[in-house]
Amino acid sequence: MTSQAAIALSSLTKEFKDNRAVDSLDISIQPGELFGLVGPDGAGKTTTLRLLAGLLDITEGEATIAGLDLAAETEKIKSHIGYMAQEFSMYAELSVEENLLFFAELYDVPVEHIQARKERLLEFAGLTEFKERRAAHLSGGMQKKLALACTLIHEPQILLLDEPTTGVDPVSRREFWNILTELHINGTTIIVSTPYMDEADRCSRVGLMYAGRLIVCASPQEIRQRVEGEMIELRPEDWQSARVLVAELPGVLEVQNYGERLHLLVDSAEKRLPEIETVLRSKKASYRSIRPAPTGMEEAFISLIKRMED
Amino acid sequence: MSLRHLWAVTRKEIQHIIRDRSTLVIVFLTPFLLLFVFAYSLTVEIKHVPIAVLDFDRSETSRQFVQRITAGDDLELYAQVAALEEIEDLLLRGKIKAALIIHPDFSRQVLSGSGMPMQIIIDGTEPESGAFALDNMASRAEEFIENIFADQLVALSVPAEALKPIDLRISTWYNPSLKPRVDLIPGLISMVLGLPALSVALTLAHEREHGTLEQLMATPIGRTELLVGKMLPYIFVGMINAIIIPTFAIVWFRIPFNGNFFLFLGLTAIFLFAILAMGIIIGVFMRTQAAALAVSFLLIFFPGFFLTGIFFPIAAMPEIMRLESLGLPGTHYAIITRGLFLTGVGLDVLWPYSVMLFGLGLAFVGVAALFFKKKLG
Ligand SMILES: Nc1ncnc2c1ncn2[C@@H]1O[C@H](COP(=O)(O)OP(=O)(O)OP(=O)(O)O)[C@@H](O)[C@H]1O
Ligand SMILES: [Mg+2]
Numbered sequence: 293m294t295s296q297a298a299i300a301l302s303s304l305t306k307e308f309k310d311n312r313a314v315d316s317l318d319i320s321i322q323p324g325e326l327f328g329l330v331g332p333d334g335a336g337k338t339t340t341l342r343l344l345a346g347l348l349d350i351t352e353g354e355a356t357i358a359g360l361d362l363a364a365e366t367e368k369i370k371s372h373i374g375y376m377a378q379e380f381s382m383y384a385e386l387s388v389e390e391n392l393l394f395f396a397e398l399y400d401v402p403v404e405h406i407q408a409r410k411e412r413l414l415e416f417a418g419l420t421e422f423k424e425r426r427a428a429h430l431s432g433g434m435q436k437k438l439a440l441a442c443t444l445i446h447e448p449q450i451l452l453l454d455e456p457t458t459g460v461d462p463v464s465r466r467e468f469w470n471i472l473t474e475l476h477i478n479g480t481t482i483i484v485s486t487p488y489m490d491e492a493d494r495c496s497r498v499g500l501m502y503a504g505r506l507i508v509c510a511s512p513q514e515i516r517q518r519v520e521g522e523m524i525e526l527r528p529e530d531w532q533s534a535r536v537l538v539a540e541l542p543g544v545l546e547v548q549n550y551g552e553r554l555h556l557l558v559d560s561a562e563k564r565l566p567e568i569e570t571v572l573r574s575k576k577a578s579y580r581s582i583r584p585a586p587t588g589m590e591e592a593f594i595s596l597i598k599r600m601e602d
Numbered sequence: 603m604s605l606r607h608l609w610a611v612t613r614k615e616i617q618h619i620i621r622d623r624s625t626l627v628i629v630f631l632t633p634f635l636l637l638f639v640f641a642y643s644l645t646v647e648i649k650h651v652p653i654a655v656l657d658f659d660r661s662e663t664s665r666q667f668v669q670r671i672t673a674g675d676d677l678e679l680y681a682q683v684a685a686l687e688e689i690e691d692l693l694l695r696g697k698i699k700a701a702l703i704i705h706p707d708f709s710r711q712v713l714s715g716s717g718m719p720m721q722i723i724i725d726g727t728e729p730e731s732g733a734f735a736l737d738n739m740a741s742r743a744e745e746f747i748e749n750i751f752a753d754q755l756v757a758l759s760v761p762a763e764a765l766k767p768i769d770l771r772i773s774t775w776y777n778p779s780l781k782p783r784v785d786l787i788p789g790l791i792s793m794v795l796g797l798p799a800l801s802v803a804l805t806l807a808h809e810r811e812h813g814t815l816e817q818l819m820a821t822p823i824g825r826t827e828l829l830v831g832k833m834l835p836y837i838f839v840g841m842i843n844a845i846i847i848p849t850f851a852i853v854w855f856r857i858p859f860n861g862n863f864f865l866f867l868g869l870t871a872i873f874l875f876a877i878l879a880m881g882i883i884i885g886v887f888m889r890t891q892a893a894a895l896a897v898s899f900l901l902i903f904f905p906g907f908f909l910t911g912i913f914f915p916i917a918a919m920p921e922i923m924r925l926e927s928l929g930l931p932g933t934h935y936a937i938i939t940r941g942l943f944l945t946g947v948g949l950d951v952l953w954p955y956s957v958m959l960f961g962l963g964l965a966f967v968g969v970a971a972l973f974f975k976k977k978l979g
Contacts, residue, residue, distance in 0.1 A: 380817055381817070393610075442817075
C-alpha cells in the first residue's frame with residue numbers, strides 16, 4: 293500500500309531550537325485523496341506542509357513524495373507538487389497574467405501549453421476579466437484564487453495548501469472549495485490545512501494535529517463517531533448562568549459555547565434531556581429551545597483536544 | 603543553468619523596478635543627488651580657506667606675492683600679523699587653516715633667482731584644508747616665480763613664445779586648472795554608480811518579508827538562476843546611469859574625459875557585476891530589509907567612501923585597511939574612472955584593475971550561491 297502512496301511519512305520529525313514542531317508523523321496518503329489537516333494554532337500544520345514542500349530540513353524520519361525520497365531529491369519533487377503558503381503573496385507589481393506566466397516559466401511549462409493553461413485557469417478561478425489587473429489591486433479572495441492558479445499552472449499531481457481560505461468571505465470560500473472538489477474529482481492528491489470544520493467535513497480523510505503530533509487520522513464520519521456521548525443543543529436566555537447550572541448535572545460530559553448557544557455532550561440524550569429541562573425550570577432559568585442534535589466535526593474536535601489537554 | 607528561469611526572474615525584476623515608483627526613484631535619482639551633494643559640499647568646504655601672513659620682508663615683491671596668493675576665492679587673507687605668537691594663537695582658535703611666513707631675504711633671493719625663502723604652516727587638525735592651502739600656495743608661488751622670470755626675460759628682449767615649452771610646475775600636473783572638483787568628481791562618479799548594489803541587497807530581503815520568497819523556493823528554480831537573475835536588471839540600470847551621469851558631469855561640472863568612453867562602459871559593466879554580487883551576498887544573509895540596508899551602508903557605502911581612496915589616499919592608510927580596500931570593487935573602479943577621466947590611460951594600464959574586479963565578482967557570486975539555501979529559517 294505504501295509503495296504506491298502519493299505521500300508516505302514515517303516518523304517525520306522537525307525540531308526547532310526550543311521545540312518539536314512536528315513529532316513523529318506517520319501518514320500514508322493515497323493518490324487522489326483530499327486530506328484535511330486540522331489542529332489548533334501552533335499545532336504544527338504549517339511546519340508539516342513546509343517539510344513536504346522541501347522548505348525545511350527534516351530533523352528525523354523520512355518522507356516519500358510521488359515515489360521520490362524527500363531529503364535526497366527535494367528539487368526533483370518540487371516540479372511534482374504545487375505549494376501555497378499560509379502567508380502567500382503574489383508579486384504585487386505584476387498583473388494576474390504576468391504572475392501566471394512567471395510561475396509557468398519557473399515550472400518549465402512547455403511554451404506551447406502556456407496560453408491554453410493560462411486561459412483555462414483564469415476561467416477556472418473566475419479571474420478572466422481581471423487578467424490585466426495588478427495583483428496588488430485584487431481583493432483578498434481573488435488573490436487567494438490567483439495564488440491557487442499559480443500553484444496549478446504546471447498541473448501538479450500533488451497539492452499542498454496551507455489555510456488557503458483563511459480570511460476569505462463565505463462566498464469566495466465556497467467557490468474556492470468548488471475548485472478544490474473539481475481538482476479532487478480529476479484525481480489530484482490534495483493536502484489542505486484549515487481552521488474551518490465545515491471544510492474538514494468535505495475532506496475524504498482528516499488528520500488532527502496537536503502539539504506536533506497526529507492524534508487522530510480518519511474520515512469525518514469516523515471522527516464524529518469517536519466522540520463519546522450525544523449532543524444536546526440548548527438556547528438559554530442567559531447563557532452564563534445556564535452554563536454554570538448544566539455543567540454540574542449528572543451525565544453531562546462537556547459544555548461548549550457557540551455564541552448564545554450551548555452544546556452539551558451527554559452520555560445519553562434521550563435520558564438526560566428531560567432531566568435538564570426539569571432542573572432549568574426549577575431554577576427559573578428560561579430558555580428558547582432545547583433539542584437533541586447530531587454531533588458535528590467541530591464538537592468532535594473540541595472534545596478530542598480537550599481530552600488531550602486534560 | 604536554465605536561461606528561461608534566468609530571464610523569468612530578470613523580467614519580473616525589471617517590471618518591479620519600472621512599476622514601483624520608490625525603486626525607480628532610488629535607482630535613478632539618488633546617484634544624481636549624492637553626486638550633487640558631495641560635489642558641492644566638498645567644493646564649498648575648500649573655498650575661502652582663511653590664512654594669515656607674516657611678512658618679514660615688507661618689500662614691493664613680497665606684497666605682490668601675497669596679493670597673488672590671495673587673488674582667487676580659494677585662499678582668503680584673514681590677517682596680516684606681526685609676530686609668530688599671533689599665528690599660533692589664530693591657529694589654535696581655528697581662525698585660520700594655514701599661515702605663510704615670508705623671510706626677510708625674500709625679495710632679494712627671488713629677484714636674483716637664487717631661491718624663495720618662505721615657510722608655510724598648516725593646521726594639522728584639518729589636514730584637507732591645510733594640504734589644500736599648501737598645494738595652492740605652492741603652485742601660486744611657482745606661477746609667481748615664472749612670471750618674474752618671464753618679466754626678466756622680456757626685459758632681456760627674449761620673445762615671449764620662446765617661454766612656452768618651459769613648465770615649472772611639478773605637482774598636480776593631472777589637474778591643471780586646480781579646481782578641486784575636477785579631481786574629486788570622477789571618484790564620486792565611481793561611488794554613485796555602485797549605488798544599485800544597495801537596491802539589489804534589498805530585493806531578496808523584500809521577497810523574504812513579503813512571503814514571495816517562500817513561494818519561489820517551492821519552485822524548481824536554481825539558486826544561481828535566482829541570484830544572477832536578480833542582479834542582471836540592476837546591471838542594466840547601472841549601465842544607463844553609467845551613460846547619463848558621466849555625460850551630465852562632463853557638461854555640468856566641465857570635467858574632462860580623456861579616455862575611451864566605450865572602454866569606460868565595458869569596465870563599468872564588470873564593476874557593476876562585482877559590486878552587485880557584493881549586494882546580493884548581503885541579501886542572502888540578512889532577513890529583513892532594514893538589516894540589509896544597515897549592513898549595505900556598513901559594507902558598501904561607507905567603505906566606498908573612506909576606503910576606496912576617493913577622498914583619502916590609500917597610501918596613507920594603515921596596512922590592514924589597505925588590504926581591505928583591495929577587496930572592495932570600488933577601489934579598483936575608482937582608479938579606472940580617474941584614469942579614464944583625468945589621465946586618459948587605456949587598457950594597457952587598467953587591465954590589472956579590471957581583472958581584479960572580475961575576479962572579485964566571480965568570488966562574490968560563488969559565495970552568495972554557496973550560502974543561499976532554498977530553505978526557510
Ligand atoms: N522557524 C521557526 N523557528 C522556531 N519555531 C518555529 C518556527 N516555525 C514554527 N515554529 C514553532 O513550531 C510550532 C508549530 O508552528 P506551525 O506554524 O507549524 O503551526 P500551525 O499549526 O501552522 O499554526 P497556525 O494555525 O497558527 O498556522 C509553533 O510552536 C511555532 O512557534
Ligand atoms: Mg500555520
